[in-house]
Amino acid sequence: MNIIIAGDGKVGLSLTQKLSEEGHDLTLIDSNQKVLDSSVERYDVMGVQGNCASMRVLESADVRRADLLIAATSADEVNLLCCMTAQGLNPRLHTIARIRNPEYGKQIFTMRDVYKLSLIVNPEKQAAREIERLIKYPGFLQRDTFARSRVEIVELRVDEESILKNVALHELDNVIHCKVLVCAVSREGVAEIPDGNFVIREGDRLFVTAPAENLTLLLKHMGVIRKKAKRAIICGGGRIGYYLAEQLSRHGLTVQLIERDESRCIELAERLPGVYVIHGDASSQDLLNSEGVDKCDALVTMTSLDEMNMIISLYGKKCGARQIITKVGHTDNNSIYDNLGIGSLICPKELCCNNIVRYVRAMQKSEGAALTVHTIAEGQAEALEFLVDGQTMHAEEPLKNIRTKKNVLIACISHGSKTAIPSGESVFRRGDTVIVVAKGGMRLLQLNDIFE
Amino acid sequence: MNYKIMGKFISQILIVEAVFMLPALFISLFDGDGDAVTGFFAAIAASGGFALLLRLLCRNSMRRFYAREGMVCVCLSWVVMSIMGCLPFWVSREIPHFVDALFEIVSGFTTTGASVLSDVEALSGGMLYWRSFSHWLGGMGVLVFLLALAPSGEHASGFTMHLLRAESPGPNVSKLVPKMKTTARILYVIYVFLTVLDIGFLLAGGMSIFEAVCTAFGTAGTGGFGIKNDSIAGYSPYLQNVCTVFMLLFGVNFSCFYMLLLRQIRAVFADEELRMYLGMVFGSILLISLNLRGFYGTVGETVRHAAFQVASIVTTTGFATTDFDLWPAFSKGILFALMLLGACAGSTGGGLKCGRALLLIKNLCRNMRRLLNPRRVEAVRINGNVIGETVLDNTNTYLAAYAAILLVSFLLVSVDGLSMTTNLSAVVACFNNIGPGFEAVGPTCNFSCFSYFSKGVLILDMLAGRLEIFPLLILASRSTWRHR
Structure with a gap:
């Protein structure tokens, strides 16, 4: 797709990285030539210098042939004007604007309809919602939901007193007496997809998948008291x-x-x-x-x-x-933060980018594309939700007979309203949704990409 | 320095080269020329084997790739490509000495067209084809070709920009569309289309297929290797005019053709560089025609020769229809000036480039005005767009390096004891990738009069000129190889 990103700031840069990895044609607009130059050096993108709300600049960014415009400059009004101008030049264009002024906060949906925007993102509000969710359910560092909130991936840290310490993954069921799946582990800042012989150590951050009801059990058996925060x-x-x-x-x-x-x-x-x-x-x-x-x-x-x-x-x-949540602006230093053991980290920029990337993937609507994507462990791994359709290979085959690529894990299979952690005997059928966890940079565009 | 990823790139380039040698091998097989077949076979085996070896050594390379890797990679790949490319000449003994063979192929890849052969027609068909084809491949650049072929995602990061910048001529290289791969493809599609068109026109004028293809390759890459001893002089006026027009077309910035495809016709003709280029061409033709009154039989013939020579020199092709060394001094002076200036940036031509000259002139005027009015702040514009100070700075540095290399090479070549004009024009002709110079290296002569030492200097000059100096200088700089 031809995508224009207006505003090459923190969010712009992060989006550039993610979207260019997915193979889109990106054009960046920024008024600062230096910033543009450094982006063009690092990624396979084109840069246009100027004010993104001006028609001349939009024309030279080839807005008439673009499919999507993402306005993420520092000024809400410029973002809006940029989207509206671009929409005027190209009526079939999708537009995403970042609006962050709380004074506009209440009218976001009206604004979206009046100005014909496709999506309005408010990173701060989204971050606040995320933090609120974490406070309401203490014990987890992060949580992401899939399959219409029936499946969650949560992140938890193994500390000194944890009963999970020094437990091998194949013994995990006996320790916590419920079925969950550890789909990724981040140890000293490096994420890996573990197998049954993997032994959990103190300081690891575990990414656990389970149906929502099992997570409650997990917390209970781990001895984390779920007391309501006051x-x-x-x-x-x-x-x-x-x-x-x-x-x-x-x-x-x-x-x-x-x-x-x-x-x-x-x-x-x-x-x-x-x-x-x-x-x-x-x-x-x-x-x-x-x-x-x-x-x-x-x-x-x-x-x-x-x-x-x-x-x-x-x-x-x-x-x-009891619970500590820290906001960070840069995710580069995460390997340092890990060792501090200070609880959840929230990065508004990342949340906002993930949101936009999800919209872009949904726009592609190509056969078999991922329904939702969550990055975990600071982008070192991804959890993707796919729908099993007619094109999918190995449907109706027990998982133990299927050879998947290295560092890929089928974390969950949802069949109708039933969600299960798969075992060797499990199968997926047409119409099921499958959640796959994979190490980052694997470019899984459809479910068939995970098979050998 | 990430040697492994550079090795991987070079191995890919060698494979491309080996594949492109196959047609020449088939021509030799068809002609039943045993020595030439051996030569091509050896060269293909050598590049294939070396490529496999590199590939084996450079498995699992890291993706770390910065400007320095880009520059060094481009430069090394040209060197390796030239060494492999000269093997057919050398192994088949058609050019017995290795330095001569290397000179010939470097002259081909850099689209210079300077030859050490006194009797071109003595070469076998396969060799003639390979010589002309090296122009075509070198004209647009083999790395650009590689980028166009690369599977999507493989070179997705921005580092490809470093490659394009190091290989494409011009002060301010930019992409036509967001993706490097698409840009490279557009460039090659335009290139192939124009070449095929040229072949068509040449065939219509009664050339044989082999002659038409070789001549078109020489024109497209703005190279200048002819397959006849008298270059283009023996062909009909129609064929000469076709060559004139296509040489001029290949000297135009390829982004102009792309804009024409997008129907931005007004923007193309408002382009300051194109205007300067066309103005220069037509002005020179007019002046030379006036200067040559009475030199040829008719006015038509005078203008035809003047136009052909001007087009040939300004685009740095180096074909000839007449011995311009016999022309009056004023005409020769104009040609010499055109040699230094060269064609448009972003074309297949060499030289200083019109775009760069335009920048230098504008910057000069601005700095003059600043002397008169020291507080005045003024931006340099081209086509209404402000040119950044770094670009101006780089252009000035380029001019300094250009002058320095010309001077040093001139001094080194002078050791041979030939005349001043010969030495100077030989260096200028090689460094700007033109081909023929004046006097002993004039259009009817060749470079065999120089010693092997001088030929070595000229080989480096040709490479420096094609790669826009800096990659080659960087290769020789110590800080490039220091561990980091």
Whole structure:
């Protein structure tokens, strides 16, 4: 597909990487020539320098032959104008705009219809929703749902007291007394697809697939108490902080929001009744102590500095905060973060990109393409959901007779409303959905690609 | 430095070369020429074997690939390709000395067209074909060909940009469409189409198929190897005019043809570089025709010869219909100036390139104005687009390197004791990938008068000219090979 990406910032770059790996024809528009040059050097894309809302620039990016425009510049208004102008030049164009100003937050769907946009993404709001989900179900670092929410992939970290420590995977069922599948393990920043002889060590991050009801059992047998969270401390009153505080307090949690800038505090207090807005420096341990960081159910750090967030989260861990969620802007340093053991990491940029990539894949609609795609372990592995259709090979054959490629795992088979972790005897039939976990960079475009 | 991925690239290039030698082998087989068959067979076996060896050594290469790998890879591949390409001449003893054979094939691949042979017609058919075909392959670049063939996804990352930049001529190389592979394919489709068209016109003028194909290859790559001792002079005026027109066409930036396909006709004719190129061509034809009054029988003949020589020199082809060395000094002066300037960027021609000259002139004018008015801030524009300071900077550096190489080569070649004009024009003709120069290397003469040392210098000049100097300089630089 011909895709134009307007705005070569963090999200733009991440999208460029993902979409060019999938083989699309990409044209980037940015006003900064230097940024463009570095992208053109690294990826097989074309760059056009200029204002993406100007017709001349859009024309030179060949908008008339494009299939999709993604506007992700730093200004919402430019994104909107860019999409509308491009739509005017090419009526069959799909447009995706990034809109992040909370003032537009409530009218996103109306805006989408009025301006004929295909999709509006709001990375901050999405991140806030993700964090909220994690707080509501503590124990997991990440969770992704498949097959209309019947299957989940969750991420959990094996710490010192965990009963999973030093357990080989084929003994796992006896330890936790329920059927789950470990589909990927990230050890010291390197992801692998494990086999039965793999022994879990302390510090590993496990990616576990199971039907939703089994996960509840897993938590129970692992001894993680699922107590409802009552009090959350949010450090940093940026856009995500605002969305999160609003949603958590609506669900009845006590929210303490710490923000350094006084006028921002006043603004937040005006817009968030019921939230304790606290003016102060979240990196000050005195302040955190006085806000009761040791007894809080969730500590969410989302100041603008990754380093600051790390420090606060580490302090929170030392004090004994029950759940810690840290926002990071860059995913490059993940191998370092892994060793810190500070709980969940949320990267708004990645969430937003995954969302857009999913839309692009759905647009392709080619026979047998993946229904949903989730990247796990920082993009080192992917979980893909496929529909078994007439073209699929090896249908009705027991899995033990099928040879799949290395580093590919069939994690789950959903047949009608029944979801099962497959064994050697399992088969998939036409109409089933199959979830496949594969190491990144394998280019699985359809289900048949996984077979030898 | 990622040697393995470079080895992989070079092995692919050798395979392409071996495949392209097959037609020449068949021609030799058809002619029943035993020595030539042995020569081609040896060359195909050698490149195939070397390619397999490289492939074996360079399994599981990493994908790390940066600008330095791109430059070195392009340069090495040209060197290896030339060595393999000269084997048929050398093994078959048709060109007995190795340096002569290497000179001949480097002259072919770099589309120079300078020959060391005094009697071209003595070569066998297969050899003549291979000589002309090397022009065609070298004209657009064998790496570009490889990129066009590559399976999708294999070279998906941006590093292919480094390859294109190192192999395509011009100050500001850019892609036509987002994907490198599609760009490479478009370039080759235009190239093949124009070549076939040329063959068609030549056939219509009564050439034999073999002659038409070889001449068209020489024209398309703006090379200049003829298959007759008198180059194009023996052909009819119609055939000479066809050659004139096609030489000029192949000297145009290929993105202009692409824009024509997209029906952006106005943008094509507003292109400043194209205007400069056409203006230069027609101005030179006019001036030379005036200068040559009374030199030939009729006005028509005068204009025909003037146009042919101007087209041949400005596009750096190097065909000849007449001995322009006998022309008056003013006409020779114009031709010499055209030798230095060359064709458009992004064409198959060599030289400094019109686009680069345009940049240099504009930058010069701007800096002059800045002397008068030091606080004035001004951007250099081409076709209304602002040209970045880095591009200007690179162009200035290019000019410096260009001058330095000309000077050093001139000094080195002078050791042989030939006349000043011969030495200077030989260096200029090789470095700008033209072919014939003046006096002892004029259109009716050849390069056999030089010593093997000088021929070596000229071989390097030809490579430097085709690869736009820097890749070759980088190959010789110590910091390239330092471990990193």
